[in-house]
Structures are given as C-alpha cells and as structure tokens.
Amino acid sequence: MNKLARIKEWYLKDDWWHFIIGLTLIYMLGLILELTGLWWTMIIAAAIGGAIIKHGGKAIIAGFVGVFFVWGSYFLSFLSLGYSNPFLFINFLNLIGSVIGINGGVLIFISLLIGGLVGVIGSVNAAYLAQIIIKITLKEEIETKKSLSIKTK
C-alpha cells in the first residue's frame, strides 16, 4: 500500500482522533486567519477542520468550540492592552454598555456565540460536503469493482 492510499484509508475512518485533529486545526488556523481582521476567514478555518472530521454532529461541536476559543483568546489578550491602566477592558465594556444599552460582558458573550455559529456553519458544511464527495467517489469505486468482477466471470 503506498503512502497516499494509507492517508486515504485513514481519512475515510471516523474516530475521535479526527475530531481532535480537526478541532486543533480550526483553533490554530483561526488564530492565524483572525489576524487579517476578516470575520469570514473563520468559516475557512472551520471548514478545513470540518472536512477532516466529516461526522456532522462532531463537526458542529468542533466548529463551535474552535472559533469560540479563537475569539475568546483574542478577548483575553485585550486584558494586556491596558498597559498603565489595568481597568481599560472593563472601562471599555462599561462604555460600550452605555452606548448600546447592553452590558459589555453580555456583548462579549454574544460575540463569542456568533463566532461559534460562524464556526458551525463552516465546519458542518464542509463535513457534509466531504461525505457527499466520499459517497460519489466510493460509488465509482464500487461500480468499477462490479464491472471488474463481471469481466472475470
């Protein structure tokens, strides 16, 4: 069995390793892509992870958790922006609250939920797409095998 075939065989399996690797990929890629400042790059990060996970339910969890933690990490990093004023983040949350009438903490929670949702749509789409592609390519393989067996008969 050559290398490519081995990878293919591993890819077609569905176990928790796929979930862990997919989730890690979403988180790592998310951290990098977030630097561009474009929110929709989270869809790309989640999609790559989702394509590895393939399983719909697991992809939903990984997409949500992955992007949730990417954005959460960035929010955590804001704590260090205060420099001489450690209360900057809290001041800012209060300020936001006074503008839009929503508590700043709630706004962060909403942001994280939205981030998670963006992750979910990215990963789940990729997962289902992967399943469809697998079905189509496997169908060809089965048909090829069938035709081969007819010929041998």
Next chain:
Amino acid sequence: MNKKLLAKEAGSVTSLILIILVLTIPFLGIGLGDLLNPVGGVWNGMLYAEYPEVMVIDQSGYSGVVYRDELAIPHIFTARSVDLGYIVGYLQAYDRLFSIDMQRRQISGWLSEILGAGTNNANLESDKLMRLFGFRRLATELWNQMLIEAKTDPEMKEIVDVFIAYSAGVNRFIADCLPNKLPLEYVYLGLQPINWHPIDTLTLAKYMSFALCYNDVDLDMTILAEKFGKNVTVELVPNGPYDFEDVVIPNFTHPDNTTDGNPYQSLDLSLELDSKSLNDDGSFLTAAAEQAIAIKSITNKFDETLKNMITDGCSNNWVVNGSLTDTGYPILCGDPHLPLMVPSIWWCMHAVNTSNPEESFYGVSFPGTPIIQIGFNQKVAWSATVTAVDVTDFYYEIHNGTHYLWNNSYTAEWRPLNKTTEIINVKNSAPVSFDLLCTKHDLNEMDDFWCPIIPSDLSGDFHSLTNISIKSTYMMPNSGILKFFMKMPRAQNVTDYLNALEPYAYPGQNFIFADIAGNIALYPKAFYPIRNATGTQFDDDNNYRGRYIMNGSTGKDEWTGYIPFEWIPHKVNPDQMYLASANQRTVNTTEYPYYMGYAFEEGYRGMRINMLIREKISAAEKISVEDMKDFQHDVYDIAASVFIPELLDAAEQFYGGLTTNLLNDTLEELIWWNNSANSMQYQMFRNLSAPTIFDHWLNDYQNLTFSNEWIDNGIYGEARYPQTMCLQNLTINDKSSKWFNLTGNAGENATYIMLKALNETIEDLTKELGNIVSQWNWSRVHIMKIEYLQGFMPAFDYPTYGCDGSRRTLNVAGQNSKGEVKNGPSERMIVDFAKLVSGDLYPALLTIPSGQNGNPASSHYSDIFQYWKNYDYPQSLFPRNISAYPTNLIYSRVYFS
C-alpha cells in the same frame, strides 16, 4: 445517493448563506460580523487609549525620546526641529487621529464624500461654504509659494521641512494602524484614514485665521444705515469707546506724523468714475442693503455651520510687572475662549532641543499643526486674544457673470472674473459641481488674491449670484503666521518677540508677552488695511470706509496699504505696570489716526480685569499666583453692577411697597444681591437665583428696547441688536431716548421698559422653573455641555452640569438659546516668572477642558478636565533637559530611531 445526506447539506448551505447575509447586512452602519470581530471590530476602541511602558518606532529616519507624564503630556527630547515635527505628528495622531482627520475633511469641504449629503443637505452645504471661502485652495497656493521661497530662504526651508516631517509622523501612525488596527470611529464609519499632507496643516491654519478674522457686522451696519441713516448706526455702534470702557492699548503715542507711516498720506489717484458704476449716494446704499439681506441667509448659515466651531472667538490675557507681584517678577495669564469640546481644541506638549540647551518650550498646540500657539520657554511667555479689528470687507461689484467693473488708479475697465469649478464628491450619489466666481482688488500689490462672490443660495448656479464679494486678510498668500509661530517658542527676550511679530499678517491677535528680564508687552498684531484711496479714510458722508458694504467699482474704497508696524497701537513696559486684553476696543480713536474697526467684543471683561488689578494697586497689595487663579475664575458681572441698581431704583419709584408676592420675592432676591456687604454681590454663581433673573431680564430689556424699531422697519433677523454697552449708555445717560418708546405713548422711558421687562422675566421664569423664586438657580438654565466631536456620539459627551459665569464675566460662560454653554476658556495658563528664573521644575499652571487622549475609554480622556472643572490647575512639569526629568514621573517612554 443518500437523500437524507443531500437534505442535510442543502440545509447547512442555506444556513451558511443566511448567516453570512445576517452578519454582512449593515446594522448600526456596519455589518454585525465586522462589528463584533475581535480584530478590527468594535474592540478596536481599546487601541491607543493607553500608553505602553515602552514603545519603539524604528526605521523612521527621525530620532528622539519621549516621556509621557502622569497626565500623558509628552516631553519630547530631540536634536533637530524636523525630529520634533515627526514626533509631534506621530503622537498627535496616536492621541487624536480621528478628530484631526475629520476636522481636515470638514474644512476642506470633503464631508459629503464620506457621510453623504446629510439631512437637508447639511453636509453638502457645509462643503460648499468651505469651498466658497476656499481654505484648501488658499492653503495649496500658500504651500506652492512656500516651496519656492524655501529654495532661497533658510528660514522658510526649515518650516517646509518641519511640515513635511510632521506629515510623515502622522502617516507613520496611519501606516501602523492599517489594515485592521484603526481607531473605533473608522470601524464604525467603515472609513479609511487618508494620508496627511502639509497642505492639510495649512488648511487648518487658513480656517482658524478666517474664523478669527471674519465677521459680517458690515452687513448689519449697511442694513441699519439704509433704514435709520448712517448717523444712527454710529449712535448705536460707535467707532470710539464709551467713557466707561477700558481699551486694550491706553494712551498710545504713535510715531511722528512726518514719518512714512503718515496715515493721511495718500496714493496719487485720479479717479475717473465709469458711468456704469453706482455713485456713493442713497441709491448705492439701497442697492447694497438689498444685497446684504440677500446674502444674510448664507452668512447666517455660516454662523450655524462654522461659527458653531468657533463662536464668539473671544479670550482674556493679562500680565503684571514685577513691581506689582509678591515675588518681584512678572506673572502672565491667558485663557483663550474657544469651543469647549472633547477631545479639546488644544493638545499640550513640552519640547527640549538636546543640541541647544537654551531651547525648551512648553505650551498648547492645535492638533493638526506641529507648533505650539500659546506657551512659555525658559525665558519668555506669551498668550493671545482676538483683536476683532476690521480686516474683512464686503464689496458691491458691478458684474455681468463674466466680467466686473474695476477702477484702477487711472481708468475704469472691465476685467474678467476668475471662474473655477469645484467638484464635490457625494457618497452614494453623483458628484455635485459648484461654480465660484472671484474678483480681485489689487490696487495695493500685496493684495494679489481672489475675492469670492457670495451666492444668495448654495445651489451653485450663476442665477443665484449676488453682487457682493468678500475680501479678508486671511486670503493673503502670506506665511508670516508660520514664521511667527516657529520663532516665538525660541524667543529669548522682548526684541526677539518684536522681530517675530513683524511679519505676522493674520489673524489679528493681541499677543501678550513677558520675559525674565522683567519686560512686559502687548502687541495687537495683524496687517490692518488702510482704505484711503481718496486721500482720506472717510467716505462722502464722513463715515469710516470699511464700516459698511463698500463700492467695488469706483476705486474709492480700495485698500491702499497696511498700517505700518510701529504705528500699530502697542505697549512695551507701560507706566501702569500691567497690560490686559479681552477682545475689547483696541485703542481710543481720539488718540489714534487710523481706522481699526468698530465691531469689538463687549468691554465688560476688559473692564473687570482692569478693575481687579487696579483694586490691588490702590490697596497697595501685591499680586500673587493665587490671586491670578481667582481672577481667571472671577464671575463678577459688571453689567449687573450697572443695571441692577437702575432696575431697583425704577421698582422703588414705581411700586413703592405695593407688589405681588412673586414680584416681591424677585425684588428681594435682587436687593439681597445688590447689597455691597454681600460677598456674593453681582457674582454669577450657579447656586443663586439672582443671576437667573438678571440674565433673563437683561435679554428681555434689550429685546423690548429695540425689537419694535427693528420690526417696524422690516428687519427680522438680518441685523443684530446693539451691544449691552450701548444699552448701558442709553440707560444711564438718556432714559427718555426714543429707543425706549414702545408704542408712541408719552411716558414710555427706560424705567417703563425695565419694569415691563421684569414682568416678562418673572412670567417666563415661573413657567419654566416654577413659582418659588429661591429655586430659580442659575445652574438650572446655565448648563455646561461639552460634546464628543460636536455630537458625533452623545454617549461619550462629558456629563453636563450647571455652571457659574455669564458671557460678560472674566470666567466666560455664554449660553445659547437652549441654555447650553459650549464655549469658554479652552485653556487656562498662569506663568510665574519667579519660578522660571529660579529654575523651578513647575514654573507654570496650565489646564484644558479635556484630556490629552481623545479615546473615551482612556484614563486620559477627562483627567485634565477634572482640574479645569474644579477651578484647579495641574502644574506644568518643565525639566530643562533630559537628565532633569524625575524618573519616577515617567509613565511611558517612546523611542524614535
């Protein structure tokens, strides 16, 4: 194929599209995805709010070190002026990028481009006004000229280099922000900052100069002259001071009449009037008044749109000689009155030249400029107030849309108008073109600049053109203002100050000065036009040319030159040992041959500061820094001290003891306030009711006195009422003046109007504040309102509070019709020369009504304002060199290399 799987995929694709749509569709002006994204979203609001302990800006080509102190005021140590320019650019952008960017766009006429035409085309109109008055156009001309001058003039070369370095500093910050570390406002508006250019700085300089040069009282005078006659306008708005006024420069002795500056010396003009031009008789006045009314809607709009930013450009400054102070050294004070907004119109800074220990200055700068405008160094200090001298004229032009009639020295001719078309880009809409036609009045060779013709509306087509053009000294392509502000921070003595002043052309400023040698000086400096083409400054009716709309086609009203430097009223080391200015009349006209203007600010603040200092002198008390603080916070209303006794006399005569309860309560409140044993006599304190009654009453009294005459003559908002000082003069000296006659009945005099006004006041205040007089606190109708970027985001405004003072008090606080105070001491500075001489680390007190940082999340958003609000001052940390800077006071460092 698994149907179930396909259905799942279809569902998830649909939700993908739905969610992308929901997060992209603008909500609050921006998509939710962009808004909540941790990087580049609303959270960017935290960037630049605070300062890292150490910051390194490398590969800049400029070097220097910056220490920020506790109030985030930067102390900049550099070896070259270009380094300073670059660093100031970077630091101002860090603290205030959005506000300077928006200001630049507004005064360049670029608002519609980013915000659209606005409600009722407000943005588009603002853009047209800005382009009509041409700040950016004039700045571009000036910059091109500066580049040429810089080739031969080393002084200009340095200015040009500093301006270029400043722009590079701002642009370095912008480059560091891109693409997704932009300040919050940019995220919110979906906007990108554009790079800074030296022309932007000059545009700001032109705009500020205009704001401080311009007034349209000539139009009011023309309208009133046409209705009442010129002699009546002189009665209501005199050329000379009232006997109770203090002028800025008392007892000015001008040079000998035989010198070159003789004002009566005329150009050799033999004027030939063209038959088409209007003669200076009644028909001209009628035509001019009609045109004045036609452009009033534009100039009023101007007041609304622009003067909002600069209303009542007035200020105080004073200096006392060492012989009057407790230390034996001068004390200099200044508080320029400008719009109160957050972030402040000022930005504080301190600069030290590490290659020349004599060069170290501290002061305030308009963000957008690399230089300080007010401040002090190791040896001198200076501050400024507007002179309000007449440097803006309106000309009545005879033109046909392509040519205008011009009378030069010898003959009349038709000269082509200068036509330019401004293209205004409008967001989400087609660009709008705006035509400009300009005349030129260059009898005097220094006046080689274009004067725009004002349209009667802003639709911009030729049909709406009027006959009125505007000429003002701010239009001169003159760089004297830049030379002055480059030299002044390095001045070492009074000679340097006078040398720096000489080229200064606009806007007119009373520059007050003191140095460590004990000299004090006050020079109201600008280029003041002379209008004596006919050999005299007077027109055929024996009125000063310049007071009314002037005739642009006869040549008689042309500017022939400017008042020579030594002839400008000024004082150096006067006998009275102190000097003071508060935008009042510059000089006593009987002592001085040149016409300087008539539309000065009310003289009350000027009178009050003179009164306070004279009281100290006559009591043989020495003046201390503590006294100066009290003077800057003084809210004694001189007008109250004049009118309240008159009003109480009138009430006593008329009512005796028989009054209603409400009237009785009101009068009792005023009687208590009028009592000389009362320490609160005539003080406009926020917790008293008397100031509320007085201020409201004075307004009613003025309205009742003049409104009937105005309305009877068909004047509705086109001309303002005369000043309070005119009313004071009439009330004291002419109680039976015709102005006090309301209906034509005999017996209607000042007493009658005063009491009628009091009744109206009580009626209004009862409606507004209830019927308990003791609860009519001034703080309820006199509210300090400091807005974030002119109301851009009300949640970021400072909390409002009832405040002391009035428009007539030294601590000025004039309110608008809604009772909001939006204009006042934009900076307060007290420089103690005893401490400058002794090398004290804190030689001055300086406060601004804001903080250094314009980010609402910053701990420096309102820290200096807290001092200002509580009548307190932070001390200005002024180490003479970098090793003198106390290390425990370094809150942040920035290294430039």
